[in-house]
Amino acid sequence: MPAYLAEAEELLGTGHRQLLAMEVSIRRGVAHPRAVRELFRAVHTLKGLSAMVDVEPIVDIAHWMETCLRNADRAGGRLPESSVEPLMEGLREIEQRVRQLAAGKQASPVPAGLLARLEALEVAGAVGTGGGAKGGVATLALEETLASRLSPAEREQLTQGVTGARRAVRLDFIPGADRAASGVTINTVRERVAVLGETVKVLPLSGPAAGGGSLTFVLLLLTEASDAALLDAAGGPPASVRSLRVPAASAEVPVPVATLDAPVVEEEEPEESRRSGGLLRVEVTRLDEALERLAALVVNRSRLSRAVAALTAAGAPTRELNAILQENARQLRDMRTAILRLRMVRVSEVLERLPLLVRGLRRSTGKSVRLALEVGDAELDKAVADRLLPALVHLVRNAVDHALELPEARRSVGKPDEGVVRVATHGRAGGLLDLTVSDDGRGVDAQAVAARAGVPVPATPDALLELLCRPGFSTRDAATATSGRGMGMDIVRRIIVEQLGGELALETRPGAGTTFRLRVPLTITLLDALVFECAGLRYAVAVGSVEELIEVDAARMSRPAGAGGLCLLERRGSAVPLVSLARLLGQASAAESDAMGAKALLVRQRGELVAFGVDRLVGQQEVVLRPLEDPLVRVPGVVGATDLGDGQPTLVLDLAALGLARGGKPARREASAKAERYLS
């Protein structure tokens, strides 16, 4: 089932993408045969998969969509505009059922009326087959032998050439020894012709050819070049150029439709496999597992290095051992990098949902919007990408909902009717990726925002962003003409800043538009952490590092003489040293120094259990670990910092390392500092 869900998810993504591409083509009045086929293929595969796992409602929906698309393909990749909505609905319904299955529920039955709507499309599609192109019956002056070797898509392409601005021509090239000697071969002709126009198809024809040859290459082209230029590209006669436009008199000799009915859909399969070749779908949990194994190796390595240090201290010859250790450390770091790279996904894949979102918004708001995605091949850690997407969805939604004006309003200020929302990446530096979400809408009206919040007008963009990010702040029901943006900005900031440890900035110009700049780390480390309070500050530790949580019971505690504030705690018949964490952290005031805290975290420190007394447990939560890179704050026992939402960094501690570094003799500090570095 997980494999099915993952695959279905991906196919739905493809489906949405292709259907959107098709919708764009329809609006432009051109066919999009490739999208029709890709969509057909996605739906077809979905149907097959769903049949295998016996999800009948999805099979049914997919079946009717498939039928409709097959007709569209036969019509040369043309789909009536009225078909888009039912198809979209079909995808949505399939998606909803896939989600139900993912949640362990039964897929609900096909909604009433949907199949009927899809079936109606089928009929409409069949009727439309004959008159695919606008402007009447499209015909090509092409012998049947050639025409039959064209796919409907190619035929459509040529037909459009016939009716469009470019000419559809047939260039016959006859190869020969003399031509090859002067450097003219089918390959050079292809290249030269490619400059002059679009090559729709190259068909080799065997049989007697002009000039005594026995092979002719027929190049079917769409071009604006002159016949002379084309002839020249083919090395001159016996090459010939003919127009594919049907002379008016012979217009009643259309290309027989019957020969074009072949199941062309499977034709491009090899290309498909070529593209997906070399890609592997791996569950994230498996990658996590690999990373965990690696972490175990790293821990082991630091034990090894301690053992070697002990040997060295005892006077043993350890030069070579140390060299090996160093090499080992390097290898482990490389390995870690390699594994982290495995988790990277393309930003473009993450943003696949945005076009669909914008399409929906276009319909619901009545605004004319174009979404421009300029994300190149930038990559992000899957975990970052998953968190980032909702923030981008918010920003894009806000841009369309609040920032963009209605077409007439745009026209009145001299802007094009169609607004643009742009999502772009701007390169990466130092483990960070810069993104922008911008629009060419009305810009944020700082005064309106301030008035709404009941505060003075913010002086800087940062202050304005601060206002917009106030929880629950919305300008939605402020006067529409002056409304700014803000819906859910607190969520956006929480994601970017608190969850991802990134940055968020705003630039806005009244009347010209708004740009949100996002900076996110390429990878984040998530940690299941215990959060607790100690001497008035909050700290976090990895859940995995804590063996047990216990109540500190004064009755079970004794203070050995001369132990310097160390206590012994009776626990299941054995004595466990209890350390005051506040004291260890240097946070305890003199009065508190005797207090041991109410709770203790049991941690294994060099194999021995040690209890760290803390004041209060706050809870367990997943935190984003931000490593502390600066040497000023790179200290043993502190793994990094995290943000628990109060805007103040919270230290993430490694209690064992901290105990060793700060509880023990100063000499230990160096060794443990090293171990710490290797761990991070």
Add this chain to the structure above:
Amino acid sequence: MTVLHVVFKVAGAEYVLPAADVLQMESFTGATPVPGAASHVAGLVQVRGRVIPVVDARARFGLPPVERSLDSRVVVAQLGPRVVGLLVDSAREVLKLDPQQLKPPPSLVVEGARGFVKAVAQVGPRLVMLIDFPRVIGEETLDGDGQR
């Protein structure tokens, strides 16, 4: 050619940093102490989602601590790949300084200031001191072995 500098005050004295090195100024609302860090490290603060260490200029200059006020500022500066904050008493001015104005400090000052002061400029009746930022935040560099 004058260069824009950020002026800040520590214990009544005025210091400057080239504005090009300064990323931003933040008001100070407390830092998270880091156990085991050098004593002049006030702790960690979060600036636009980024966690940066803050050096307490008073502690670094060997001056007595004061109660932090609304005027206290963290001057966030870029130092190569590092971003470090400097906690100062106040910072509310920028100055254009001609490089000609910047004179090497008297040798007594060099000794007394432990090299923190790189140059001194006279601006009207005022003396402003250009600090050696790397030196002030500490000589520590990133590990030479290229880790991290």
